[in-house]
Amino acid sequence: MANRPCPACGASVQFRSAAPYAVCPYCQSLLVRRDATLESIGRVADVPEDFSPLQLNTAGVFEGRRFTLIGRIRKAWEQGSWSEWCALFDDQRLGWLAEAQGDLVMTFERPLEQLTPQPKPGALARAKPGNNLTIEGRRFTVTDVKAVVLLGAQGELISCPPKGTAMKSIDVRGPGMEFGTIEVTADETSVFTGRFVEFAECRFSGLRALEGWTPPVAAVR
């Protein structure tokens, strides 16, 4: 846990993780940590309001390990938008908890070398639903390819789509509940894999109150 001054407005910004990006809650500057330096690379919009029960500092459990939501990105594509929460685990590992279409998906970053076939330059840009690939020896099929833009962000983040340009997001599905995303920008490619999770499975605490609704009994079914 560390507090550092925002290079843009000087306000104290809290860092709980080793995540490279953070949004200053006072001036909405997007900050990048490179070694010891903290740099502001522009401003991002605040996340739009929504009716999600999740909020910053909501805690949960995934496969026996506790996590806390420390950041959020709101991403949009041509026909919709969704949230991705940055989850900080007790062992300092970071994951993404995507919240879309009423589903929750927990994914973790995988080394790019584990993606086969290794994408030649431009190959991923031509990915289509139905293509097969392997990540860490597990087989996946492409189900969706979208151009994605950033709508807003808050808190600490593993990565953040560059402002102004679209990122290509390739969704892949594995057997059972396995899910993955390959994110391609001009500069880099990232691979994330994980699976769908049930709301009750996560045993959330610190949820946002929703008028007229109570959370289901927090028990793994």
Added chain:
Amino acid sequence: MSASESSVASAAAARTAKVVSCPACGASLTLRALGQSVMAACPSCQSQLDVSRADVRLIQRYREQVTKLRIPLGTRGVLKGERFEVIGAMQRSVSGYRWEEYLLFNPYLGFRWLVFDAGHWNFGTMLRENLSLSPSGTLEYGGRKFTKFQSGKPVVDWAVGEFYWRVTAGDRVNSSDYIAPPFMLSLEKADDEYTWTQLEYLEPDEVEAAFHVHSPARDNVAPNQPNPASRAMSRVVQIALTALVLAIGVQVFTAVRARSSTISLGNYSFEKGVAPEQVYGPFTFDAPFSLNELTASAGLNNSWVELDCSLVNTVTGETREFTNAFSFYQGSDSDGPWSEGDRHDTSLLPTIPAGTYNLVVEGASGDDHDQRIQQPVSLSLTHDVVPWRNFWLAVLAIVAYPLYLALRVHAFERQRWSESDLSPYSSD
């Protein structure tokens, strides 16, 4: 503080649903799944609105009037133990059939579907897995085998409210349904996207109680409607098998205990000079109560015999009267040789108490010349025989209801498959 309340942070005020005004017609609409839904069709004018971003944008303007919804948007109800709110409604149709689909939302559990089709209700949950068919064309999921019921290309007639994709009137998908009552798996393919939904049949009163809606009378049989006779059937078959085993047990016990002892009585003679009333015995029946058989036989040839018999208890004088009669005719005509009748008859004498008895027989006979027959009639008495009639009557009583239920099961299944092109019951 309950377990569910402690999972909610008490700091901020509760978030409420957002009310916005439609950019096309100005009517106010409530966004109940903000952040999860991406599109809303204005309930007043049906214009398509993009609600996936902070500002509400018009996608496509319409000026449609929508008929009153069976379940109004915003209605909440508890199904399968969880509360849901109706946030969207649409009607789809294919080949002249129309049905309504209501999108349900729970902020913690996500989306579900409530489908109404001709009085039948189904609760739909989208599957995340992509299922694949076995080579034989069946589908296995959740430990059940699903059989293909039908396929078609349903089209959206209208849609109002919030949805998690941009649905428009006129949208068409390729759809296939597979059934394992009370479940149905529905596959929808649009472009490259596959969506599997599992539907569970709901009884109308469950939906009426949950959403305070009146459900009209059901028409025909729904593809995944559970067969009411089937549920009774398994229990009834269990009972029937138990009863049959017990019946066989009783019958075997009876058979083992039966004496079946034969008492040969000799002959009844129609010879001239012999008295018509002939007495046989005395003989003893030692079983406390018994079923006995008197068998009379003769080598008849186009003749008949009729014996008036009396079984008389030598001590009490109690008499049981009965008739033993038989006839046998044969000949030959244009179709070949024929015969009619028997050369013997067996009389059953039930519930005879133990005792000593005489048998008194007075007989008449005739041949084709109306003369008494020449042959003697052989008389044989079997004491304490195994009754078979009781056993078969009991078996009949036991199997009647299961057979009736089996017919009902079959009739229901025929009706179920009458709506399908893939019916295993051929109609020709």
Added chain:
Amino acid sequence: MRPGTLIYIVLCGLALSFLAFANLRGYVPFASNVAQAARGATAGHFHK
């Protein structure tokens, strides 16, 4: 338990009871060639 199933259990019970008691007494129904038992006047003799 559904009423139909309950009635069926009773029916099976009745059928099995009938089977047991009828067999015990040597009784069969529908023995059509058996006339009513008639009281004889004297032992060994019968009146028409």
